[in-house]
Amino acid sequence: MALPLLAELKRRRVFRALLGYAIIAFAVLQIIEPIIHGLQLPDWTLSLVVVGIGIGFPLTLALAWVFDLSASGIERTRPVPVEGSRRASVAWLALLAAGVALLGLAVVAWHFALRPGARGPAAPSAPSVAVLPFVNMSAQKDDEYFSDGITEEVINALANVEGLRVVSRTSAFAFKGKNLSVRKIGEELAVATVLEGSVRRQGDDVRIVAQLINAVDGYHLWSKTYDRKLENVFAVEDELARSITDALRPQLLKQAPPLVGQATASTEAHDLYLRGRHFWNKRTTDDLKRAAALFRQALDLDPRYALAHAGLADSYALLAEYSPVRPGDVLPQAAEHARKALELDPALAEPHATVGLLAMSEYDWTAAEREFKRAIELRSAYATAHQWYALLLVTLGRLAEARVQAEQAVQLDPASPVVNNMLGLVLYASGDYPRAIEAFRRTLELEPGAAMARGFLACAYVGAGRKQEALAEIAHVSDGDLDHAALRAWVLWSAGERDAARQLARELLDRPGRGPMRPGLQAALYAYLGERDRAFALLDRAYAEKDWSLREVKVSPMLDPLRDDPRFAKLLKKLNLG
Numbered sequence: 001m002a003l004p005l006l007a008e009l010k011r012r013r014v015f016r017a018l019l020g021y022a023i024i025a026f027a028v029l030q031i032i033e034p035i036i037h038g039l040q041l042p043d044w045t046l047s048l049v050v051v052g053i054g055i056g057f058p059l060t061l062a063l064a065w066v067f068d069l070s071a072s073g074i075e076r077t078r079p080v081p082v083e084g085s086r087r088a089s090v091a092w093l094a095l096l097a098a099g100v101a102l103l104g105l106a107v108v109a110w111h112f113a114l115r116p117g118a119r120g121p122a123a124p125s126a127p128s129v130a131v132l133p134f135v136n137m138s139a140q141k142d143d144e145y146f147s148d149g150i151t152e153e154v155i156n157a158l159a160n161v162e163g164l165r166v167v168s169r170t171s172a173f174a175f176k177g178k179n180l181s182v183r184k185i186g187e188e189l190a191v192a193t194v195l196e197g198s199v200r201r202q203g204d205d206v207r208i209v210a211q212l213i214n215a216v217d218g219y220h221l222w223s224k225t226y227d228r229k230l231e232n233v234f235a236v237e238d239e240l241a242r243s244i245t246d247a248l249r250p251q252l253l254k255q256a257p258p259l260v261g262q263a264t265a266s267t268e269a270h271d272l273y274l275r276g277r278h279f280w281n282k283r284t285t286d287d288l289k290r291a292a293a294l295f296r297q298a299l300d301l302d303p304r305y306a307l308a309h310a311g312l313a314d315s316y317a318l319l320a321e322y323s324p325v326r327p328g329d330v331l332p333q334a335a336e337h338a339r340k341a342l343e344l345d346p347a348l349a350e351p352h353a354t355v356g357l358l359a360m361s362e363y364d365w366t367a368a369e370r371e372f373k374r375a376i377e378l379r380s381a382y383a384t385a386h387q388w389y390a391l392l393l394v395t396l397g398r399l400a401e402a403r404v405q406a407e408q409a410v411q412l413d414p415a416s417p418v419v420n421n422m423l424g425l426v427l428y429a430s431g432d433y434p435r436a437i438e439a440f441r442r443t444l445e446l447e448p449g450a451a452m453a454r455g456f457l458a459c460a461y462v463g464a465g466r467k468q469e470a471l472a473e474i475a476h477v478s479d480g481d482l483d484h485a486a487l488r489a490w491v492l493w494s495a496g497e498r499d500a501a502r503q504l505a506r507e508l509l510d511r512p513g514r515g516p517m518r519p520g521l522q523a524a525l526y527a528y529l530g531e532r533d534r535a536f537a538l539l540d541r542a543y544a545e546k547d548w549s550l551r552e553v554k555v556s557p558m559l560d561p562l563r564d565d566p567r568f569a570k571l572l573k574k575l576n577l578g
Contacts, residue, residue: 128191130167130215131155133176134208137200147199148173149274150208154195159381167191168383169281174415174446186215189414193221204229263345264298264305272298276311283418285323291315306344310351313338317354320361320548327546331361349379357388360395361546363575368392383413387422395551395577399430417447424456429555433464455487459494459557467495486521490558493528501528518542520549524558536567543574550575 131154136147152169159166167189175185182194197210211223264270276294279287292315298308316334320327335358341351356371372389375382386409393402406423413419424439440457443450454476461470474491485508493501505525508517523538542550553559554577562568572578 127163127193128165128167129158129193129195129212130172130185130189130191131158132185132194132196133173134196134210135198137198137207138202140201143199143201145275145278146201146271148278149271150199152274152277159379165191166381168381168413168416170383170413170419171415173281182213182215182218191215263307264302266298266302266305269298269301269305269308272301273305273308273311276308276315280311280315280318283318283322285319288315288319288322292319304344306341306348307350309337309341309344310348310354313341313351313354317357320546327361327548331358331546334358347378349375349382349385352378353382353385353388356385356392360392360551361548363550365392365396365576381412383409383416383419386412387419390422390426391551394426394429394555395553397554397577399426402426403430415446417443417450417453420446421450421453421456424453424460425555428456428460428463431463433460436460437464451484452487455484455491458491459487462491462494462557471495471497486517486524486558489525489528490560494557494560498528505529518547518549519545520547521558523562524556527559527561532562532565532567535562536565536571539571543571553577 131151134147134151136144138146151172155166155169155172158164171189175188180188182196185194186192192215194213194215195210196213197208200207200209206226206228208226208228209223210226212221213219214221264273272294276291276298278291279294280291292312295308295312295315298305299312302308313334313336316330316337319325319330320334334354338351338354338358341348342355352371352375356368356375359365359368359371369389369392372385372392375385376389379385386405390402390405390409393399393405403423403426406419406426409416409419410423420439420443424436424443427433427436427439437457437460440453440460443453444457447453454473458470458474461467461473470491474488485504489501489504489508492498492504505528509522509525519538519542523535523542526532526535526538539550541547549556553572553575559568569578
């Protein structure tokens with residue numbers, strides 16, 4: 001029966017018609033898709049086109065069955081002979097059923113495309129905003145720190161509003177200078193609204209222009225221009241933050257206290273603080289030193305400026321980790337200024353988090369946890385507090401809790417290389433090597449020059465049994481940085497390249513003129529050389545000097561060759577980790 005059916009379909013030239021229709025439909029889709037994206041039409045537009053093509057299929061089927069295109073034009077197909085009428089009816093019904101089924105599938109696809117959440121990223125149901133870096137319109141391009149500072153102040157102010165989700169500074173600033181549509185930014189950051197604006201500063205006058213945009217359709221929801229004297233900058237920041245929030249959810253701020261308190265009466269001190277934070281966020285040795293100098297200048301003008309004390313404490317605390325200075329030379333100063341900041345303003349989250357980090361250097365894990373929790377209680381959107389708390393939890397071996405905090409930090413600050421790297425470290429310590437690899441790759445996408453992330457990516461490859469990829473990755477890490485070069489030696493060791501690891505370890509220990517090396521790193525290198533006595537002597541020295549690398553003694557792969565030595569268990573006990 002199949003052969004007569006095929007013969008009837010061929011006689012009526014149905015296959016030829018359907019082939020022609022398929023070619024035309026394919027061409028239409030190839031042309032219409034870039035047009036839809038270019039005009040930024042709704043995503044369901046393409047689904048509507050597909051439905052139209054689906055409707056056209058049974059129509060083409062019916063027309064091809066009834067009519068034929070010949071040299072003389074369109075004419076009705078010759079009637080089928082009587083003996084074949086039954087077979088023709090069966091063929092017609094089968095084709096009609098196929099056409100209806102295809103149409104049904106197209107309608108179902110359209111239905112799901114129009115469902116909430118199926119049209120691409122939908123606007124979040126809760127109020128949410130990303131504050132993009134305000135554009136510096138001042139004649140002096142060096143004033144960019146001021147426009148960045150205004151942006152950060154508004155972010156911090158809005159983050160204190162209950163019920164409003166605000167994208168963190170690092171993630172918002174990741175889009176600085178990038179020519180992306182508001183729709184695209186809204187999708188990347190999962191926010192319903194985007195705030196953008198500009199700052200023009202001339203002498204003591206400042207003009208701030210801000211506009212709130214719906215991230216889904218690109219329409220303006222609100223805009224305003226502020227012309228103020230710099231002596232009233234705190235009032236301008238509070239007014240700006242309040243106006244934005246009023247545009248989102250008016251009920252949030254009814255009879256609410258000011259969002260931005262006047263932290264200092266000195267406009268110049270505030271200006272210096274903003275410049276200091278601008279350089280602190282870069283987290284290089286030179287930038288941290290420059291930030292510290294600016295914070296000190298701010299305190300010369302206003303010794304009771306709590307935020308400047310907090311900034312100086314943060315600068316000293318990170319210099320102990322991001323520079324070759326001895327921790328004992330900077331950590332006492334960090335502690336002094338953090339305590340002063342809290343005396344002046346106990347409600348500041350930043351110094352509480354800094355005190356927590358300093359407590360970790362004293363191996364006082366209980367005090368560290370208390371301070372991190374307090375910082376998060378005061379400002380739940382402070383990603384750095386979650387990040388440092390995750391570090392503490394890894395140190396204590398509480399890996400499930402550490403993952404929760406690290407993931408929370410990434411949710412708050414998804415574009416931060418430091419935060420993403422911390423998530424990778426937590427996943428690596430948990431033995432979840434595939435996800436750790438993803439996190440370290442994400443860090444390198446955000447900051448291709450992040451040598452530490454590249455080194456730990458190689459470690460994750462080793463853990464996943466992908467040793468060749470680990471060796472290829474670690475080959476990109478320069479020997480110029482001692483921390484990263486020591487990590488390279490471990491990857492060579494764990495990948496089975498023991499001779500190469502020993503050679504590199506010996507070169508790093510013996511090569512003159514490379515600057516001071518942390519005792520914890522030296523201990524790891526001596527472990528590869530089989531000199532355990534020297535390794536443990538250096539670990540004792542690292543304990544005395546508060547070497548930050550001992551924070552990771554439970555999870556650091558670089559100390560793996562020493563873990564079976566009884567002295568290692570004694571070290572853990574001395575660190576209150578045993």
